[in-house]
Structures are given as C-alpha cells and as structure tokens.
Amino acid sequence: MDAPRWSALLTGWRAGNGPLYDLLAEAMRAGIRNGQLSPAEPLPAERALAGLLGISRSTVVAAYDLLEGGGWITRKRGSGTRVAAGAPRGANVLALRTPSVLAQGGKEFDFTIAVPLLHDAQRQKMREAALDAFEESLYYPLGLPDLRALLAEIYTQGGLPTTPEMVLITSGAQGAISLLANVFLRPRDRVLLETPTYFGAIDAFRAVGAETVGVPVTVQGVEAEAFAQAVQQHSPRLAFLTPTFQNPTGTVMPERARQRIAVTIADANLPTIEDDTLIDLGFEVEAPPRIATFAPDAPIFNVGSLSKLYWAGLRVGWVRVPVAHAGPVGQARTLSDFGSSLPGQHIALKLLQDLPRLRQQRREAVTVARDLLTELLCLHLPEWRFTVPGGGQFLWVELPTRQTSAFTLCAARYGVRLFPGASMGVDTLPDSFLRLPFTLDPARLPEAVLRLKAAWDEFQLRQGRERLA
Template sequence: MSPIDRRVNGPRLQALLGRWEHGGPAYQSLADGVRGLVRTGALPLGTRLPGEREVADSLGVSRTTVTAAYDLLRDEGFLLSRRGSGTVTTLPAGAGDRAPATLGTVETGLVDLSAAAPTAPPQLADACAAALDQLPRHLGDTGYVPLGLPALRQAIADRYTARGVPTGPEQVLVTTGAQQAIHLLMVTLAGPGDRVVVEHPTYPHAIDAARGAGARPVPVPVTATGLDVELLASTVRQTSPRLVYLVPDHHNPTGTSLDTDARARVRDLARRTRTVVVGDETLTDLTLDGPPPPPFAGDGADDLVVCVGSASKSFWGGLRVGWVRAHPDLVGRLAQRRAHVDIGSSVLDQLVTTELLAHADAVLGARIVTLRHQRTVLLDALADALPSWRVPVPGGGLSTWVDLGAPVSSALAAVAYGHGVRIVPGTAFGVDGTFEDRLRVPFSQPVDVLRRAVDGLAAAWAVLDPTTVPATGRAAPALV
C-alpha cells in the first residue's frame, strides 16, 4: 500500500469531483468520478479519503450509494481499506509502472518529441564568435571556476534585478545545466528517507533527482487551472518535507502558471513552515500570451525561496549552463557538494551564455514569435488529424498536455515509434504510474517536423483502438 501522505475531507472531495453525476446509477457515477481523480493524479496515491458517512453528507447522497461506490473501487483496485488506516487511493496491480524519460539517440527519419527543447537561435553563431574573442584573456588561468565566471554571475544577477528581484553575484551559482542545479539541491538538502514535495505531474528528472538522493517524492496535484496551493500547504504541514520543488511559470508539462496570489501564498508557506521552496524558472522567458509572470521570488528577500534557471530553453540545450539563485550560504554549500561531481562548467559555454544574455531581448523576441507560430501549426494539425483529443492552448512554454480520453499513453508511445515518432508517455511525468490518459506534445520543433509528427501520431492512433486497451493494464515501456 502507498504510504499515507495526506487526507482529504468531505467538502474537499466534493470540490474535486465537481459535477460528478452523469446519469445511470449514482454509485457508478461517484465511482467514475473518484476513479478519474486517481488516474489523473488529482487524488495522489496514498491519499486517505473521508469516511462513507462524511462523503454522503457532503455530496447529499445516501450512505448506501457511497458504500457501493467504495466497494466497486476496492474491487477494481483503486481503493484499499485497512483497519486503522482508513480508505486510501491506490492503483490496480500492474498499473503503477512509471515510464522512463531518458532522451533517445539521434536516428535518421525519426521525429523525436521526447524533449521539449528548441533549436539554436540564429544569433548563436555571433555569440560564439564573440566568446572566442574573449577566450584568450582566460587562458592564463586553470579554467576551473567552481562558482562560475564572475561576468556570467553578474549578468544573471542583473537579469534578476531587472525583473524586480534585487540580486548580487554572490547569490548566484553557475551549474552545468539546470539538471545539475536540481541534483545539487536534492542531495544537499534531502537524504535517505526524507520527503520532497513535487507537483503532479512534474518534470521527470526532478523525480529522478529526488529518488537519487534517497528521498521520497510526495505529489501534489496540478489541475487545468494550476497547482492546488491549498493541498500543497496541507501536504507540507502533514509531511514536513526537506524541500518543495515547483515549476511556477509555464509548468512542464501542463503549461499552467501560478498567479500572483498563489506565489505570495507559496512564499508565505515557506516562511511559516521553514521549508525550502525551489522554483524551476527554466521556462520563465517563454511567455507566448499576455504579460510575463511576476517573479517567483517576489522581492527576493525570502532566503528559503530558491530559483533555478537555464540557458537551455531560452537559448539552446547544447549550452550546458544553468544556475541557482539562493542565499550566499546555500550557494557555498552547493559549491562544496558540486566538487564531488565536477569542478566547474565549460568556460567557453559560459562566455557564449554571457554574450546571449547581453542580447537576450532580441534573441527571445524572435524566439517567441517562432514559438507562437509553431504552437498554432501543432494545435491546428492535431485538431484536424485527431479531433477526439482534448488539446489545451498553453500560454507559454514549449508543449501542450493532451487529454487522450483513454488510458493508452504508454501503448500509443510504443506504437508511435513504429510510425516514426518518439514520444514520452504521460506516466513519465508522475511518481506512481498515473497519467496514462495524458501525453505531452512539444511544439518546439520546426513546422515541417511538427506536421510529420502529427501524421505519425495519427497513424499510430488509427492502429491503436483505445476501446480494446485495458483500463488497468500495465504501462508499456517508453521507447525513448
């Protein structure tokens, strides 16, 4: 049985269910509603449900209806009841496999949608040339700069300050990509047996980093309207995690963003509970609709709020440069831990990134225009070729989180590979095998590649009959 990390009361379950009655027996409708919440992660595994009488009172139904619904869900394997533990959510045997999210190798003719990452901007060549001009002045040194080049740390600090978050270079640690930054935070702040709260779904490699540190990820749902901050607060109070990992801007994979009030509530939660909250801002620059989101760190005065950034999404993944903005004491701790892995990031990559940051407005302005067009092309192609899919329009980022309407994501990913498309099933973005009815589809590729990708996905969908795939079957391994 999944460890119990949280509880929901009757009114909260009622709010999550919404309009749950759809005709037919009431117990069947209620069971369908709860089952759907479990499958989509809105009710994470290990959540203790309220008792039958409390549910009946909250929903205005008879206790017999609730009893029948709970019995059906227990028979199907979505609920488990034990004396002293109450009734908790779970998954049927064999349905809890999380697909790996490793990137695939380059293969000619294969459209690779396993990574939501853009191609290099045209300004990269000039930035490389300028960096080479700067390189000779560094050749008299060893090239080992554990904290990062001073010029790059200053450029990153200046960018935060320009957004309204006063920052000095002593608050910045340059890392070899955001992934190393996340890894360092996990192994420095958490250890074996500790809990790390993550959004659900979330960035797969953050889940891997938490587990790599020996910690246990505790999921909090992200719905179509964003993170459930109320449940986040109760989960932090109940589980006392060592840190919380969030993607506040253009969330990967759902595309949602925290509003101003939610950001303030998260910062207040960090202060009240003395919990480190990490905001992954790798997608912050990629706002496609409306004004850019407010800074996650607010005025930057909260020492327990840590930010992670990267050049990969804003500029190019081939630049292995990321960073952490944190209190100088934590920057020092992370640098010491980093010495166990490497001594510093590539000097040349850091010089190139410094040049790109100096011209970030022009680079990102062109990038956003391109991404808007690619998003339109992808959404139009999906609407034409796969009209049964529910495809949200993200306000930023690099992908859309598609509702397939059936728990077939792993099967679809396996079949799609045979039709020339590598894509990660939805289960890769969860901690426990949920999201079999979801698929992240990036629009970060050129439009001709996106059209080929949709053709391949449509061909795979035509082969795959969702009505014949068992709702509780084992997830196929992702071919990525």
C-alpha cells in the first residue's frame, strides 16, 4: 500500500455526520468519481487501511461492503479488492501531492504549507502600492516593465548579469515551473530532480506526462558526481535543483559542487531550473553564488518569488531566462494567460525597491519562529530528530516510525494538518519524515506542539497495541 498517497487521498474523510464506515465509503466514492481511483485499481487490504486510518478492521469491512453493494468495487478471493470496471467516474485526475485545501480560520494548525505572517502595516503598504496599477491602461504579458528592470538589476548586483528582457513575471514560482515544464517536456521525457524535493515541482512535471528521476540529497545537497552520473545514465530533457536552503531538507550546496554541476549542465546543454525562492532567507549561513553564475551561457533558468519573502497571497513570481531561450519561453508565457495581475506586480515593485530591509525583517521573524519551534520539539517530543537549518523555513524531521503517513491522519483529529515527507520523494522514500515549516504565528506554536504531542502519544499507544495483537 502506498501510504502517503492514501493518506493524502483520504485527508478529511471523517468530516461530516454519520457512522465512520459510511464516511469512509463516501470518501472512496469521491475518489472514484473524480478519477483519482481508476477502474480495476487495487485497493488496500482491510487490515492495512485500518492501521493507516487508526480505525478498526470491522469499520473498513463495513465500508467495503457498502461499496461492493453499490457496484463501486469488486472483491475476489486471491486477487483482493479492486475498483469496479464499470464504476461511475470522471476524467483521469493526477494524484496531486500539492495541498489544494488549506486550513480555514484559527481552529486548525496548518503545517502543510509555509505562509509568512502578514501584519497591519504590511497590509497598508500593499493597499497603497496596488493603487498605482489603476494608472495603467494596458496589460503586460511578459510582466510590468519597471518590475522586470528592477529584478534584472537585483540579479546583476548578485553576480548574474541580466537585462530586463531576460526576466518574465509569472503567477508565483509555481507558475514559472509549470511554464518551463510545458516548454521543455513532452510525455515520457525524463526530468531530473533532487529527492526529496518540492512537491509542486513533482506535480508540475508529472502533469505533462514526464518521468521523474531522483538524485538523492545528502547533508550538502545533491552531489556533483551523482548529478553527472544521472545525466549520463538517463539523458533527461530537464533538471530541477534547489541548491540554497533546499526544500525540504534545508541543505546548502557548496560552491565547488555548484561549479561542477554548472559544467555538467553546460556540457550536456541540459535545460535546468535553479529554484531561488528561499535564497534570501539565510540566518547563520550566507548563500554561495548561484549555479548559473558559473555557466552564464548555459540553459539555466532561475526562478524566484515573493511568496516566501513576503506574502504567498501576492502570487508574484519570476524567471530569469537565458537570452537564447527568451523568444520561445516568452511566447509560451504570453499564451498561458496574457500576464499576471497588475496590482500584485505594482505591490512587488514597491516591496523589492527596499529589498535589503525586506530581507532583514523576514529573516528576523523566521529566526524567532524557528528557534521557538525547535525548543518546543526538544522539550515535548525529544525522540523526533532534526538538524537545525541555517536558513530557509523548514525543519526536516525524522520520526521513530515507518508509518508517518498514518500519524498525519491521527494528528488531523487533533486539529493539526501535516504533510508526510514520503510524498516529497521522487522515488521511494522511507515513511519516517515530516516537513514542518516554522512560519506559524509564534503565539500559536506552543498549543500546536502540545497537540502534536497528544497525537503522538495516542499514535504510539495504538502502535503498541497492534504489535501485541
């Protein structure tokens, strides 16, 4: 059973009224209707699903009985339980790893995404900047010219000479990644990624039918030799790397490794996305030069965003495109949606004009939350292991279990939303990890960790009972 996939598919299945077996059956019907479960697809064994969901086997049996009676599934001795070939269903839907429903209001603690806090002064600043958009009489498919020029200047000052024509504005970093996936990939093409890595990139590449190939992340990021070997062995059409404060591990690739990887990219003429979204969030560690600085003529596309530095709701990102590719990528950007929101771009322009101060404010806020979260975890959950990162906004936490996906469902009953680390693996990743962002309001963190502790105690108790059964 693919535990991370099933935990994501059945997230929130208990919501509603009625017996648990009825709620579980309805959640599985929904998965069949929307195409996430395909005809003839095997379903988990009753005992395995019960263990994942923290319910009795009899509840799963009753749910399967309902589904079988309604013609949704079939059961056959020797071949297990499967989705019925004639079950009602919609179009095939990619089983997304990216959370599509976020916690609402203040009742839940959401650790599935990293969203910076927004204060009243920041809101007022955005309101004032947004008014400038109403002076425009046009829209800009490639982005607001002044914003493109400012970003080009920022890249140039950072050691990567850039002209405004090389910068395209997108709907967040995710928009840039999806844009490049659609430009460079076709079904069955191979794309090289770190593993674990950002789930949104995995989804974007698989959405266009590409095959994802993982290169393991070590304590110093992806190793240059391993990357070169993977390029030679798999002949990928695209690569995706986050060398600075890697998501989710927080590792930083050393400068020497960046130089060697740049040579590999240039020699193979391999289009590569260098994700810079966390580059400004260094606390104790200064980021080495970007990979692209060591191969300025190579097809390296640098992606950035304000989502991690300021506010995710802006949905303003960008991509620095090498001159040789500016034409086709710009054309694809134009055809995608004729450009991003002008109010958002005017806000971004205003904010980035004071980038040093913006960086410092964000670093200070995230450092406070990081230190508090690590302190609380050490106090209440000392058996959870992690390395405190020198930047970024995530803890990569290893739990003493191989059933972390099941624990996330247990934690949901305590009002804590978690993302199983195994879902960030390109290949098989042990189901022992959680990605915990330290972006929650520090005032709420003590209660969040206490709930995690209560959920963990219940989960361990249940695991102990199962071992004795």
